[in-house]
Amino acid sequence: MGKIGYLGPKATFTHQAVQSVFPNEDYIPYKTIPACIDAVAKGDVSYGVVPLENTLEGSVNLTLNYLIHETRMPIVGEVVLPIRQHLMVHPQNEGINERLEAVYSHPHAIAQCHKFLYQYLSHADIHETSSTAWAAQYVQEYPERKIAAIANELAAAEYGLTIAKGDIHDYSHNHTRFVVLHKESDAFVPFSKEDGEKTTLLVQLPADDQSGSLHQVLSAFAWRRLNLSKIESRPMKTGLGNYFFIIDIEQKLDDVLIPGAISELEALGCTVSILGTYAYQVME
Numbered sequence: 001m002g003k004i005g006y007l008g009p010k011a012t013f014t015h016q017a018v019q020s021v022f023p024n025e026d027y028i029p030y031k032t033i034p035a036c037i038d039a040v041a042k043g044d045v046s047y048g049v050v051p052l053e054n055t056l057e058g059s060v061n062l063t064l065n066y067l068i069h070e071t072r073m074p075i076v077g078e079v080v081l082p083i084r085q086h087l088m089v090h091p092q093n094e095g096i097n098e099r100l101e102a103v104y105s106h107p108h109a110i111a112q113c114h115k116f117l118y119q120y121l122s123h124a125d126i127h128e129t130s131s132t133a134w135a136a137q138y139v140q141e142y143p144e145r146k147i148a149a150i151a152n153e154l155a156a157a158e159y160g161l162t163i164a165k166g167d168i169h170d171y172s173h174n175h176t177r178f179v180v181l182h183k184e185s186d187a188f189v190p191f192s193k194e195d196g197e198k199t200t201l202l203v204q205l206p207a208d209d210q211s212g213s214l215h216q217v218l219s220a221f222a223w224r225r226l227n228l229s230k231i232e233s234r235p236m237k238t239g240l241g242n243y244f245f246i247i248d249i250e251q252k253l254d255d256v257l258i259p260g261a262i263s264e265l266e267a268l269g270c271t272v273s274i275l276g277t278y279a280y281q282v283m284e
């Protein structure tokens with residue numbers, strides 16, 4: 001299977017996603033999402049796993065931007081995990097919640113707990129880190145400081161922290177989609193079960209902006225009865241008002257329908273790239 005890269009350090013949510021898809025393999029943690037994607041491109045690891053979207057916070061922009069603008073690595077699989085966020089402190093600081101001076105975590109985790117932080121910890125400074133587990137490790141290293149991390153149970157155990165308050169995410173339906181990347185677009189992913197299939201397209205509208213262009217794009221899918229599960233616009237970074245559209249279709253690339261839709265979009269003057277065609281697994 002080769003080595004599997006992920007957004008580390010040990011005990012991030014991404015680490016959990018990796019373990020659920022690739023049990024008992026060699027894992028390599030990377031400090032950032034771009035470093036993990038580049039490791040796949042350079043062949044330092046065979047597969048890379050990075051977060052893509054959260055139910056409460058939406059897309060992980062860093063992942064999307066890097067995959068679109070910097071290093072196009074095919075998506076070969078997706079895993080969806082339930083996300084439970086906990087507030088954790090060094091055991092020496094148990095019971096000091098009201099006197100906490102700062103809270104550390106990944107921006108997405110902080111955003112998932114906004115209401116909790118506003119209600120109970122508005123006196124504390126909030127610091128963003130490259131991952132939740134990085135924040136937990138930092139709290140472990142500074143027992144003399146009155147600080148906490150927001151991270152998962154695995155991180156509390158890995159870094160010897162005490163959970164001061166469990167399940168602090170603002171809405172119970174909290175899930176994150178993680179994508180599996182590989183240099184070969186048809187690489188095998190050892191899912192224990194498959195819950196569905198998807199194809200992700202990147203569509204650029206014709207340069208001469210005309211009324212109804214997006215409507216025509218959507219029609220190409222609608223009359224073929226291709227169900228879409230997501231459409232999102234992302235800046236092309238060429239000027240205000242210039243966007244790509246990322247479109248998820250609820251099926252794998254076939255011989256007729258999706259190629260037909262792509263040809264129709266190209267005839268309309270769109271530029272279309274396939275970011276991946278893959279199966280996904282939903283973990284309980």
Ligand SMILES: O=C(O)C(=O)C[C@]1(C(=O)O)C=C[C@@H](O)C=C1
Pocket residue numbers: 007011012013014015051054060083106108109130131132133176
């Ligand atoms: O920091 C982590 O533990 C991650 O795996 C990153 C990440 C994210 O980017 O969304 C993954 C899942 C949670 O939604 C919060 C953080």
